[in-house]
Amino acid sequence: MKPINLARKLNQFNSHWDPHVIADYNENEVMVVKFQGDFPFHIHEDTDDFFLVLAGEMVMELQSESHPVRAGEVFIVPKGVTHRPRAEAECHVLLIEPKGVPNTGDPTTAAPKPRI
């Protein structure tokens, strides 16, 4: 049990679209991730998706709307909603999902999630 400094964790990697697990909260993984560019549209049928922008700005694209999400803003994508985050410049995000959820929504194409 100790405080987890998010900026320090984010300094430990440079890759994009590569969530790193920093803690567990009940059956969820708490992750930090760097976004830059476009992520593919995907869907999580069984879980909401929690995003908090820590630095920079992203856009959450849904099928018929899109929302800029800036530092200090939370965006929750409800389960079953097709979405893709994108970011013109690098954007740092706190992400919470239940353990084992593939980041693309598809286990066959999902990246493994390292723990730091």
Next chain:
Amino acid sequence: MKPINLARKLNQFNSHWDPHVIADYNENEVMVVKFQGDFPFHIHEDTDDFFLVLAGEMVMELQSESHPVRAGEVFIVPKGVTHRPRAEAECHVLLIEPKGVPNTGDPTTAAPKPRI
């Protein structure tokens, strides 16, 4: 579905130790809260407790240790661990707990949680 600006939500109330629900994430409530002073020691037997300091600084006191937690730092209190947050100066926190968890751990003394 829209971005939730945490600072704007925090501007909507002045009370301390009074979590306000700003969103749902699966079976959890996402809250913002202002800490100042000492909260009583308490325990959540069935859930972890997620704290992210947004502004200011708090101290998480456990039974035999205490940890300063500063802006940009997460502290997760595992289920079954007696704890109390305290803050000398006002501290703004993002808090996540399963729906219906009493903030004191005790339903008879817990404050209701308004939604903003």
